[in-house]
Amino acid sequence: MSSTFRPIVYIISAPSGSGKSTLVNELLKLVPDLDFSISYTTRAPRGSEQNGKEYHFVSREEFEQMVRDDEFLEHASLYGRDYYGTARRFLREAEQKGHDLLLDIDVQGAAQIKQKLPDAVSIFVLPPDRKTLEWRLRKRGEDSDEVIERRLDAARREIENYDKYDYILINDDLEESIESLQAIVLSRRLPRALQPLSPEDKKIVERGDLHRLANIRHRVGPILSSFGAPPASARP
Ligand code: ADP
Ligand code: 5GP
Numbered sequence: 001m002s003s004t005f006r007p008i009v010y011i012i013s014a015p016s017g018s019g020k021s022t023l024v025n026e027l028l029k030l031v032p033d034l035d036f037s038i039s040y041t042t043r044a045p046r047g048s049e050q051n052g053k054e055y056h057f058v059s060r061e062e063f064e065q066m067v068r069d070d071e072f073l074e075h076a077s078l079y080g081r082d083y084y085g086t087a088r089r090f091l092r093e094a095e096q097k098g099h100d101l102l103l104d105i106d107v108q109g110a111a112q113i114k115q116k117l118p119d120a121v122s123i124f125v126l127p128p129d130r131k132t133l134e135w136r137l138r139k140r141g142e143d144s145d146e147v148i149e150r151r152l153d154a155a156r157r158e159i160e161n162y163d164k165y166d167y168i169l170i171n172d173d174l175e176e177s178i179e180s181l182q183a184i185v186l187s188r189r190l191p192r193a194l195q196p197l198s199p200e201d202k203k204i205v206e207r208g209d210l211h212r213l214a215n216i217r218h219r220v221g222p223i224l225s226s227f228g229a230p231p232a233s234a235r236p
Helices: 021-030 060-068 090-096 107-116 130-140 147-158 174-192 199-208 214-217 221-226
Strands: 008-015 034-036 074-077 082-087 100-104 121-126 165-170
Touching: 008 021, 008 147, 021 034, 021 130, 021 174, 034 090, 034 165, 060 082, 074 090, 082 090, 082 107, 082 121, 090 100, 090 147, 090 221, 107 121, 121 130, 121 174, 174 199, 214 221
Parallel strands: 008 100, 008 121, 034 100, 121 165
Antiparallel strands: 074 082
16 A cells, blocks of 8 residues: 655755754754654765764765665765765655655755655755854864865855745854754645644744745845855856
8 A cells, every 4th residue: 555645855955064063963853753764875984973873874886786786866066076865765864764855964965855855844054154164163173174174165065055945044043054954844744634724833934934935035135145155146
């Protein structure tokens, strides 16, 4: 018998150091029935990362075999070096459990998912400005100066894709951002529930809607400028 439950797929992308992992970890604690898709990657584990927790760490050969077996919903090559991919089985498992699914993937992966699953909800996390991003990368203490410079450069290019996302979250105050992210996620679950909305649910919808691209676009210009990126209107 085929299942009738269709999980909501949430995509979250951000330049490295924006606070995405911090936000995702908090979100998963707060929102029930939300599964995290543990990606496959060919990159080596960093620091305290464990196989099967942050990622499934596999060899290039294993990854390529999975591609041939059509096991990925999307996959991308990042930094011209490592492969990253979302396994189809996470979506199947979420469906069976009646859970929604959260993907932490890059801009290329997000575009692939949106093409295959147009109802997926995409969220882009932005740092308040370049200086703050640089400070967070230094504070995290994982990268050399050279790597930080590269990440800042990559951030500028990634940020230019913000307008391909449904929601924008500017991660300034952490508590506020967690509440907003939770509201975005929960608000997308509400239309399935019975109408009319309770006053509490209305608040959630209003809070989530503040972060829709159309409603927050005006705040992105100064962030793009701080990275020396052209404003959206100047791009083809
Ligand atoms: P990412 O997953 O996007 O690479 P992290 O979650 O590792 O980023 O966050 C980078 C650093 O910034 C960490 O030291 C984290 O504690 C810190 N951080 C995250 N969000 C905020 C925030 N809103 N304000 C201040 N520091 C933050
Ligand atoms: P990191 O190596 O720092 O953990 O991640 C680098 C980038 O890869 C991040 O932007 C992260 O969102 C992205 N990423 C992680 N898993 C996947 C995946 O399965 N597919 C794609 N396309 N990107 C991923």
